[in-house]
Amino acid sequence: MILVQPAAENMEDYIAIIKHENLWIEILDLSFPEVMDNRELYTYSKKYPPHRCRTLYGAFMDINIASRDQEIRRISQERCRQSCEIAKIFGIRQVIFSTGLYTDRNIYDWIVLNAAFFRGLAIEFDLQIYLKNFMDRSPEPLYRLLETAGEPRLKACLDFGRITHTQFPAEAWVKLLRKHIGYIHLSERNHLFGSRLAFGDGRNDWERISKLCKLLACEVKDLPVTILAGSPHQLERSLRFLKDHLYFPCASFSR
Template sequence: MDRRQLYISTVAAGCDEAAARYGLGLEIAEYCTAANLDAPTPEVVSAVAGHRQAADRFTFHAPFNELCPAAIDPLALELSRHRYAQAVQAAQGWGCRKLVVHSGFIPRVYFPVWFVEKSVEFWRDFLTQIPEQMVLCLENVMEPSPQMLVDIVRQVNDPRLRLCLDVGHANAELSLTPVEEWVERCRPWLSHLHLHNNAGGWDLHDPLERGTVPMEEVLELLSEDTSLTYTLETLEAGGNVTWLLEKGFLKL
């Protein structure tokens, strides 16, 4: 991947230093906590000021706690709509072309066919307020397979809604599908990826080389697609950038 394809999540220690050193982008994660969209704490204000100095391009991670575009309670659905609209506005302030949103699926709570139907309805309506140049990337979290997310994006059929494949989540305990199969089935609708590893149990956001995600194979499968972007969503930045460089996956 070219350096302009790679971003570092601001959850990572040393994110600003690594972004500045290697000319990488940042994925702004401070607003995953929705309250920061209303009244950011002094710590958040200070952090985002540092991010703006460290990088010249950004992606944006929308809030996700208690949010679901297929919520059963109409007030919960309205909350999701409100928070996503705030996130879009904030992302525009960062000049972001891509905004990551969680699907909101919870196993044993939502019936998959119903979840797809309601999600399609929500996104078709919500996308009417999204600028043509912005892409919302729907991220897998608790889904057992890619099928629901693929069905949602395929049925919405709008270039402003694409997929963010989180390979760590695809390898964690709730996934019943091998990571390589996630890649192949998501590929036609794929725009962005989150890179981190784990041992197939808890979602630990471990370093790229530590875990059972076949990271080199995943990156090799996607290496020819220069339209994709990636975010390092590990808990530390520098060592993982070094790993990508040493393995030849990152070209500066």
């Protein structure tokens, strides 16, 4: 399944591409605080064609499940639960959350608290939840979190555009997280904290990424893959780049 993250303000342009390429939608906008606090949330969501929505990107701004501040921790948990409630209302079965920030000093608490919380969330809402590498510089903490959780409904979402800018090669991330990977994000950036670029405009080794994704696709049935682009124009360029070079998952796109 190939998905994209459209922005509500450019929805018509995105929908045209989605229909032409037979793509699906990973909703991002419903995770923004100003939208989650909006009483018109569900009116806002009608901009999305419901039959195309398959994944929700959950609350991520300022979320810190392992914060030493109990109030921040409480609000973070509340926001994540709210994301799951939104997903259930719209019949979405997959929710992605970011791993967030952690340091070497609090890594043990981060692993234990996140593993317990997200495991409980997956069980409570009966959803498939994925944790995405966000600012992670190593695959080890996410691996230890998922091993600690031991929950089949809690998997990893691997963003190849972000791991390009870490000290570990993509092969090392896949090797360690392999049995836990259930979702892929494809993105292109100039650095770990950079904005999205059209595919081919950054530093990704797409030959390497494509081979690893094909390997994962052979092991994970119906592996979801989201193409991350900053605009409809970037999305069109990125799809064309994948097709022209026969990179994964180009075979799933219409010609």
